[in-house]
Amino acid sequence: MTTPEPHGISRRSVLRGAAVAGAGAAISPLLNLSTASAATAGNYTIRFDQARKQTILGLGFEIQSDSIGSGNNGLPTTVSGVPFDLTPAERTRFYRQLVKGDRADRGFRYCRLALGLYHRGLDPTGKHIIDRYPGQTELLAQMISQGGMEGVAAEYWSPAPGWKSNNSYISGRIASVQPAFLDQLGDAMVGDLDYLSARGVPISMWGLQNEPDASNTYSTCQYTPEDYLKTFKAVAPKIKARYPGAMIHADSRDGWESAWGKAVAADPAALSHVDAWSFHRIGSSSNEQMTRNYTSGAAGRPVFNNEFEYLDNRTSDDRTINTAQSIMNWMTFQNSPTWFWLHALKPTTNAESPGYSLGFWRPPSDTDFGPDHFPDLPVGHWTWNPQNWNAVAGFVKYLPWNSVRYHVDESAVLGDQRIMAWRTPEGKPVFAVTNRSATQPFTYTVNTQTAATFQGHRYGPATNNQDIPALTGPTLTITVPPRSIEFWVRTP
Numbered sequence: 001m002t003t004p005e006p007h008g009i010s011r012r013s014v015l016r017g018a019a020v021a022g023a024g025a026a027i028s029p030l031l032n033l034s035t036a037s038a039a040t041a042g043n044y045t046i047r048f049d050q051a052r053k054q055t056i057l058g059l060g061f062e063i064q065s066d067s068i069g070s071g072n073n074g075l076p077t078t079v080s081g082v083p084f085d086l087t088p089a090e091r092t093r094f095y096r097q098l099v100k101g102d103r104a105d106r107g108f109r110y111c112r113l114a115l116g117l118y119h120r121g122l123d124p125t126g127k128h129i130i131d132r133y134p135g136q137t138e139l140l141a142q143m144i145s146q147g148g149m150e151g152v153a154a155e156y157w158s159p160a161p162g163w164k165s166n167n168s169y170i171s172g173r174i175a176s177v178q179p180a181f182l183d184q185l186g187d188a189m190v191g192d193l194d195y196l197s198a199r200g201v202p203i204s205m206w207g208l209q210n211e212p213d214a215s216n217t218y219s220t221c222q223y224t225p226e227d228y229l230k231t232f233k234a235v236a237p238k239i240k241a242r243y244p245g246a247m248i249h250a251d252s253r254d255g256w257e258s259a260w261g262k263a264v265a266a267d268p269a270a271l272s273h274v275d276a277w278s279f280h281r282i283g284s285s286s287n288e289q290m291t292r293n294y295t296s297g298a299a300g301r302p303v304f305n306n307e308f309e310y311l312d313n314r315t316s317d318d319r320t321i322n323t324a325q326s327i328m329n330w331m332t333f334q335n336s337p338t339w340f341w342l343h344a345l346k347p348t349t350n351a352e353s354p355g356y357s358l359g360f361w362r363p364p365s366d367t368d369f370g371p372d373h374f375p376d377l378p379v380g381h382w383t384w385n386p387q388n389w390n391a392v393a394g395f396v397k398y399l400p401w402n403s404v405r406y407h408v409d410e411s412a413v414l415g416d417q418r419i420m421a422w423r424t425p426e427g428k429p430v431f432a433v434t435n436r437s438a439t440q441p442f443t444y445t446v447n448t449q450t451a452a453t454f455q456g457h458r459y460g461p462a463t464n465n466q467d468i469p470a471l472t473g474p475t476l477t478i479t480v481p482p483r484s485i486e487f488w489v490r491t492p
Contacts, residue, residue: 058109058401060340099147101396106148116158117219126162141200151202157219182234236273286325309342310355317461323391435480
């Protein structure tokens with residue numbers, strides 16, 4: 001089963017269009033980037049009068065549908081994951097409140113699925129990835145359907161062990177790069193997608209290998225750049241032939257900048273199968289997207305961040321705003337069509353969960369109900385991680401699929417105060433503003449070039465969708481409190 005194109009729009013044409021727009025938006029060496037804490041006000045004009053800039057497809061998250069050791073240490077035999085561990089009522093609430101973002105229709109578009117890690121069951125040959133527990137894929141299909149999503153971004157953390165040098169998910173390399181072997185591997189990888197698709201999981205994206213140089217205590221497969229190129233050239237055409245609507249991306253860490261990405265980019269046959277370049281800028285400052293150019297070597301393909309989280313097992317109020325600005329700056333300065341947060345929910349048992357999750361769930365194995373360990377969260381239930389969720393929630397709710405971003409003229413391009421504007425597919429103008437300052441408000445004077453009324457909605461480390469009194473254009477004067485994110489939506 002192939003993935004239908006979204007609402008009559010060709011994903012490939014959308015991606016190519018975004019890349020062309022990006023070429024004209026290269027970062028100038030004269031960019032006036034300022035993070036001065038003394039800045040208290042700025043003037044902005046939303047250029048809805050200019051030609052279309054970029055289509056934003058929608059956001060994604062990763063799902064932990066099987067177990068991983070605390071601190072990412074090992075692959076437990078315990079069966080635990082979401083939606084599996086959740087009670088039926090909590091599954092429904094998860095689909096409605098987080099996956100849909102409390103929208104009536106749909107919120108997140110893509111679910112990143114870690115093949116060989118969070119989907120790691122094996123057939124008797126050890127060469128095909130299947131469910132590790134009954135109904136695993138059917139539950140993913142339920143989440144996608146009831147959550148209003150398009151499909152999965154299927155990506156290997158490791159191929160099935162039968163294709164590896166050490167016959168294990170952990171560590172090791174591809175056993176061979178001989179043409180006959182890679183031909184069979186390609187057929188098996190198509191089969192892994194067919195297994196998901198046949199059980200109701202549409203395939204939206206595909207990646208050969210997450211972080212192809214990594215070696216960890218959980219699922220990995222190391223490739224040399226040469227072996228990565230040979231494998232990609234053998235497998236990617238088979239994926240594209242079977243799933244022509246799926247976005248194929250590389251190298252899922254450093255895109256075209258890495259030795260693996262450069263090997264692909266230098267080979268015309270391989271490059272012809274690359275739809276986008278994927279990067280991991282995990283927990284990095286949002287300023288990085290303002291000062292670096294990720295598009296210069298992209299060969300006309302769009303770039304996007306498909307993994308964002310904080311690796312030190314914690315989050316913070318400042319990170320709430322940094323995360324929101326990461327979304328905005330990848331799109332504003334790098335013309336990215338999408339952006340992924342690492343995990344929807346993480347278990348209460350894992351040390352990494354606070355920095356990785358939009359929410360927590362309590363698995364059956366967690367019997368610690370102490371005062372500092374979610375004492376009111378029953379087994380099979382989930383709750384929010386507000387400092388992370390509130391950073392993302394407004395974009396899930398107010399940035400619908402296939403919205404079109406427009407340029408904003410800024411009196412000064414500030415690192416701590418960001419703005420992004422778009423029209424929804426129905427043509428409704430919306431813009432977002434932030435204030436990363438911890439102590440002082442910031443006043444935006446925004447010329448919307450329309451006499452319409454805009455309703456404000458505020459987010460922050462402890463604030464979610466707080467209504468702000470409406471203002472009428474064309475010029476809006478908006479004072480944003482410290483550490484706040486606001487979305488201004490034309491009404492009605």
